[in-house]
Amino acid sequence: EVQLVQSGAEVKKPGESLRISCQGSGYTFTNYWISWVRQMPGKGLEWMGRIDPRDSHTIYSPSVEGHITISADKSLSTAYVQWSSLEASDTALYYCARLDGSCRHSNCYAFDNWGPGTLVTVSS
Amino acid sequence: DIQMTQSPSTLSASVGDRVTITCRASQSIGSWLAWYQQKPGKAPKLLIYKASSLQSGVPSRFSGSGSGTEFTLTISSLQPDDFATYYCQQYNSYSYIFGQGTKLEIK
Numbered sequence: 001e002v003q004l005v006q007s008g009a010e011v012k013k014p015g016e017s018l019r020i021s022c023q024g025s026g027y028t029f030t031n032y033w034i035s036w037v038r039q040m041p042g043k044g045l046e047w048m049g050r051i052d053p054r055d056s057h058t059i060y061s062p063s064v065e066g067h068i069t070i071s072a073d074k075s076l077s078t079a080y081v082q083w084s085s086l087e088a089s090d091t092a093l094y095y096c097a098r099l100d101g102s103c104r105h106s107n108c109y110a111f112d113n114w115g116p117g118t119l120v121t122v123s124s
Numbered sequence: 125d126i127q128m129t130q131s132p133s134t135l136s137a138s139v140g141d142r143v144t145i146t147c148r149a150s151q152s153i154g155s156w157l158a159w160y161q162q163k164p165g166k167a168p169k170l171l172i173y174k175a176s177s178l179q180s181g182v183p184s185r186f187s188g189s190g191s192g193t194e195f196t197l198t199i200s201s202l203q204p205d206d207f208a209t210y211y212c213q214q215y216n217s218y219s220y221i222f223g224q225g226t227k228l229e230i231k
Binding site: 035037044045046047050059062095097099101106107109110111112114115116117 | 125156158160162166167168169170173174177179211213215216217218220221222223224225
């Protein structure tokens with residue numbers, strides 16, 4: 001069974017750093033890209049960026065580029081998103097999702113499996 | 125940048141109804157469109173990909189159509205489990221833009 005297991009909820013202060021994780025299991029981790037999606041309280045879904053775990057090639061949404069860093073450790077089958085300086089506006093639920101970036105499957109580029117989300121609260 | 129606009133934002137319907145949600149792209153995206161269902165407190169779930177292909181395990185009452193700039197998600201006969209928020213998404217290898225969502229409520 002494909003699973004994306006995300007790290008637990010975090011409460012941080014503005015200016016603090018943070019890294020959250022997403023570990024894939026039940027499939028070959030390097031065969032799929034990982035995307036990160038943000039959902040602010042009561043709002044819709046917003047794509048943040050994605051990484052190819054084979055070579056760590058990463059692209060970001062213009063709305064978050066420079067504010068977050070997405071990385072992956074293929075030996076741990078884990079992807080990460082990190083902030084060096086959190087802002088109150090980073091308060092959100094963060095989902096990871098996998099996508100077939102090589103079009104081995106007909107649903108390539110669609111987000112076919114999602115993690116349960118990590119709630120990040122940034123408050124002074 | 126491509127923008128995705130869903131309508132309506134909220135839809136009230138009854139069990140057994142046939143409902144349609146529309147998604148419009150600001151420029152042609154071919155058939156690179158997906159639909160997701162999200163229930164409160166849960167992660168989104170892929171329903172439809174490439175505009176009209178049903179994801180494995182998704183009930184056949186869900187269907188998608190369209191290409192270019194206009195797309196629809198249809199639920200042929202609403203079931204109690206279908207009341208949720210639905211999102212369209214334009215996607216390719218480097219861009220993944222969601223619509224603002226349509227909340228499907230019980231009338």
